[in-house]
Amino acid sequence: MPGRNFLFVPGPTNVPERVLRAMDRAMEDHRSSAFPDLATGLFRDLKQVFQTTSGQPFIFPATGTGGWEAALVNTLSPGDRLLAPRYGQFSHLWIDLAQRHGMRVDIIDVDWGEGAPADRIEAILSQDRQHEIKGVLIVHNETATGVTSDLGAVRKAIDAAQHPALLYVDGVSSIGSIDFRMDEWKVDLAVTGSQKGLMLPAGLGIVCASPKALAAREQAKCPRVFFDFGDMIKANATGYFPYTPSIPMLYGLRESLGIILEESLEAIFARHHRLAEGVRAAVRAWGLKLCAKAPKWYSNTVSAIMVPEGKNAGTVIDVAFRRYNLALGAGLARLGGKLFRIGHLGDLNELMLLGAIAGAEMAMRDVGIQVTPGSGVAAAAEYYRSTAAPLAERPAAPPASDAVPAPSGRASPRTAVRA
Ligand SMILES: *Cc1c(COP(=O)(O)O)cnc(C)c1O
Numbered sequence: 001m002p003g004r005n006f007l008f009v010p011g012p013t014n015v016p017e018r019v020l021r022a023m024d025r026a027m028e029d030h031r032s033s034a035f036p037d038l039a040t041g042l043f044r045d046l047k048q049v050f051q052t053t054s055g056q057p058f059i060f061p062a063t064g065t066g067g068w069e070a071a072l073v074n075t076l077s078p079g080d081r082l083l084a085p086r087y088g089q090f091s092h093l094w095i096d097l098a099q100r101h102g103m104r105v106d107i108i109d110v111d112w113g114e115g116a117p118a119d120r121i122e123a124i125l126s127q128d129r130q131h132e133i134k135g136v137l138i139v140h141n142e143t144a145t146g147v148t149s150d151l152g153a154v155r156k157a158i159d160a161a162q163h164p165a166l167l168y169v170d171g172v173s174s175i176g177s178i179d180f181r182m183d184e185w186k187v188d189l190a191v192t193g194s195q196k197g198l199m200l201p202a203g204l205g206i207v208c209a210s211p212k213a214l215a216a217r218e219q220a221k222c223p224r225v226f227f228d229f230g231d232m233i234k235a236n237a238t239g240y241f242p243y244t245p246s247i248p249m250l251y252g253l254r255e256s257l258g259i260i261l262e263e264s265l266e267a268i269f270a271r272h273h274r275l276a277e278g279v280r281a282a283v284r285a286w287g288l289k290l291c292a293k294a295p296k297w298y299s300n301t302v303s304a305i306m307v308p309e310g311k312n313a314g315t316v317i318d319v320a321f322r323r324y325n326l327a328l329g330a331g332l333a334r335l336g337g338k339l340f341r342i343g344h345l346g347d348l349n350e351l352m353l354l355g356a357i358a359g360a361e362m363a364m365r366d367v368g369i370q371v372t373p374g375s376g377v378a379a380a381a382e383y384y385r386s387t388a389a390p391l392a393e394r395p396a397a398p399p400a401s402d403a404v405p406a407p408s409g410r411a412s413p414r415t416a417v418r419a
Pocket residue numbers: 011063064065066090139141142143170171172173193202
């Protein structure tokens with residue numbers, strides 16, 4: 001099919017040209033004297049993305065699922081009790097992983113479409129006077145339902161109960177796209193993957209551990225080899241890895257962290273909010289509902305859009321793909337057929353999203369969903385026009401993503417981009 005595929009699943013996301021070019025390189029010796037420069041810079045810049053100074057990042061050749069496992073097995077023992085709200089397929093899968101490692105999970109079932117219930121977490125932790133619960137698992141952005149939880153409120157709940165449980169956060173579809181403050185919210189283990197906000201292919205599971213989490217390793221009896229923090233700490237201290245790292249992925253990460261820090265986290269969070277608001281304006285104009293039950297739960301990285309009763313969202317996704325070369329996300333587990341998802345995270349802008357909104361609108365009409373032609377596109381376009389930055393604030397030079405990359409393939413410093 002000519003033209004570009006419109007990739008709007010909430011991961012993998014579009015990989016910027018700059019990152020693709022940075023990854024396209026010959027292999028090298030990962031034990032050479034030159035190698036540590038690369039790794040050391042990655043750890044330094046990852047800390048900025050996690051918004052931590054005291055946390056320690058780990059990069060595993062894995063995916064987000066590997067990150068979940070690394071966070072748990074390094075800090076817990078089989079039989080340990082955990083507390084976890086469940087409000088979508090990703091919170092469900094993380095709980096399942098913990099259970100398969102022999103952990104006992106107290107599950108708080110929440111309606112799919114809502115997020116972490118801070119009040120119930122506080123009540124349960126307050127009752128746990130013996131401090132049997134070792135950790136609280138929270139999915140920051142539930143990608144299955146398009147719901148973002150209030151991590152600040154969860155932290156307050158744990159503190160109010162004066163409970164020492166570790167706070168484990170899945171930030172796979174939030175970190176680098178939605179404000180995530182590891183230090184301020186005293187997150188002990190933060191997990192992400194490479195193929196969402198970091199704009200890379202799948203292939204890295206990244207975990208950041210607080211000093212309290214690192215100390216918990218002493219008591220943690222889960223067997224661990226590939227995911228052992230201890231082996232990583234030893235090798236990473238000198239800029240190496242305990243086994244062969246994926247070199248293209250590391251150069252890709254080098255470039256994507258450069259892009260993120262050039263735009264700035266603050267600007268990235270604002271961009272994701274604005275792009276998401278345009279999608280939500282389109283959904284309202286279509287007369288459809290989001291899976292997220294209230295505005296306080298709305299996700300700025302993914303919108304899960306319910307199709308009317310009696311219609312199958314699966315056919316919308318199939319038509320969009322085969323007829324318009326547009327990839328939309330499917331409903332997962334119990335939401336199968338009930339909704340489709342538009343991922344709006346990573347390397348994207350207004351007009352890319354208008355393409356996705358137009359394609360979704362066309363595919364819905366094709367399968368007999370009575371949305372007014374052009375209504376979603378018009379609502380989003382007018383929202384983007386009315387909220388666009390004044391021209392005076394726009395650079396006259398081409399935007400950073402069009403700039404020529406530094407010859408080394410490393411991140412171009414800001415000044416080089418401007419020049
Ligand atoms: C994508 C995703 C994951 C991890 O998935 P992998 O396929 O293992 O990378 C975990 N949690 C959330 C919230 C996600 O969006």
